[in-house]
Amino acid sequence: MTTGRNESAATAAGARADLAERVAAVVAVIEEEAPKADREALFPDRTLTELRRTGLLGLLVPAEYGGLDGTPRDLVDTTVALGRADMSAAMIFAMHCQQSEALVRYAGPALRARVLPSVADGGIYLASVTTEAGKGGHLFTSRAPLHAEGDWLRVERSAPIVTGGTRADGFLLTMLAPDATADHHVSLVYAHRDQLTVESSGDWDPMGMRASHSVPLRLTGRVPGDQVVGAHRGFHLIGQSVFGPLAHLGWSAAWLGTAAGALSRVVRLLRDPAQRGGFALDSELLLTRISRARQRLDTVHALLRRVETLVTTGGDLSAPSAQLLMNNLKITAAEECHAAVDGLVEAVGLRHGYLRNSPTGLEKALRDLRSASLNYGNDRLHLADGKLCLLDADVTFS
Template identity: 65%
Template sequence: MTAPTLAPAPAPARPAAAPPPIDRAALAQRTDQVAAVAAEHVARTDRDASFPVEALAEMRRTGLLGLLVPTRYGGLGGDTDAMVRTSIALGRVDMSVAVIFAMHCQQVAALVRYADARLREELLPEIAAGRRYLASVTTEAGKGGHLLTSAAALGRDDDRLVLDRFAPIVTGGEYADGFLVTMQSPESTSPNQVSLVYAHREQLTVERSGDWQPLGMRASHSVALHLKGTLPGHQVVGEHGDFRSMVTAVFGPMAHIGWSACWLGTAAGALSRVVKMLRGPQSRGRVDLGSELLLTRLSRARQRLDTVHALLAQAQRVVATHEDLSPPRIQLLLNALKITAAEECHLAVDGLVEAVGMRHGYLKDSPTRLEHSLRDLRSAALNYSNDRLHLVDGRLALLDQEVRLD
């Protein structure tokens, strides 16, 4: 007896293909739109130490807030290289806007890699649609920006998390739609057991403390905030107590690469404006373009920027090609990028001030805007202190006896 012939089962429906990641030209167009808005308001936001709300609105409208969100969630599907190009371009116009963008991208990268499926489904489409700008809450009184410890304990109430957190510096925090917050893990036995949790703004009471009147980075509006609220348990990002591994894999690399791109963009923009001024019709007959002192100072500024650019490109390649970023030689490279970019970009602009003198180097109303760039870049060495990183690097150097550079 032969078996009856059965009709083949219908093939399962194939999910709709995700749109391709954004290409360079399209990304550059969106970035230019944000940069144009930032440029329109940069003098006011720096003068008033006011957050660049117009530039943020344009980031929302253009989809740049979703640059690192995968296309299946509606994002642009960009990668770290795309973040770097965008941060450099924004930094040419306003370092505060660039850092706001890069730090948001750092938070998004952590969610993409470590959030569970439920939180990703809830949050990533909202980021892609421009409805969620994220701020980072890692600073604590007495420890600065040190990431690997926390004194503020995360509580539990059945399956909910209880958050009570003061942070002395939260970049853009008053304008954020959500926060990624470091806390000492529930039931922890050490301040080194740190968890990362996500909180919607509407889940919290957010109280500002003090004012923001810094030397530079005035538009970053990095005020002190006190956050209190109760969160669903699934809003922990990754495993409780496992933030250290996130720092090594995502938070540290994205911070050092993103910040360095912003600083490089700011210094490159300053050099570009100086060269355009020197070559412009207003300088004819007034500036000796053959001056050996001027040419030497321009050369040194360009050398500093090319050095940072080369180190940034190398760090990007290493991060893109290594799954494990914990070996000492890789950590040393990433820390060297941050230290070198902070120092060399500031020195490049400082040298340009010397090159063009009081009128175009020191006064606020010069089209070179060197005074503004110099103030902003002075923060770079303090933004996670270079001194602290040198101490870390000294210990790491002792672990790499062969001094492996590959």
């Protein structure tokens, strides 16, 4: 029995080391590419190429399809590591993994067999098409009808924001089911790029998250009927069990990585012998601000790991307490990671906190993290949480 446990532990350690090597290779490319990608609002093509080469696009794909058979913890750890180097790259990766997990869990056997091996070997990078003009951030509704034409489905879909859409090889689109009688009768459809005409209808010149290249797109074409993921009208289940949980885990991990990277660079600056005399390391104000930044990040990290455990152990994600926990992870991570970096700017001042050429990178981190509360708005989640609180009079905890 002991020998078996030792072998299992050795296998797990080897897998972690292998994953760490893959991640390190991607991070090295990100560090080279991110400054120009941010400056010129360019999609990080070299980073995507490295994600393909290392097999990280197949992180959550089962081994039977050639993937890395990763877990939610692997997703969180990898996204945090990428976020330390660049938040756009981390978000691109995490959102792709959200899409791949939806295919793993809900696509039919034929569709899984066609698509997942190509995701695993880096041939398919997936983009999410859930936004729509006029519906705000309502994930579970749609206004775009999916038309049935015999054994085919006709797609006509416009979206104001599609992260990485100009580079995606495949798309998962939310649309009204062919027999829908209400806007929440939503189906999820997979479409490969060669099945669509993909047209960009705008530019991307934001304050932060510039390398995510989240341009508006119009997608038209026809796909086989078996490319519905799950059942028609079945997106609510997919959204509740995959899209929501993995979005909140992935986004929060990206934000935490970005803020942790910023704090690490500040601490290294403060400890750099070349800066001796530049900072009063016995300053109560400086030490307090550094402490508060770390406190914020430890809080987010604890909540992130709690939600990760809930998702990993297969808890009832539909329970009000579970939905509150996941929503509060997103809200807390968005607020606290931004506040931590904002506090670091105050701690190190104009030269090292505000200037774009500072080695701390605080200016970029702050711009990027400003998007966090807007990425499925915190105000909308608080409204949802208020209603969920009324369903949990005993104030239970997941």
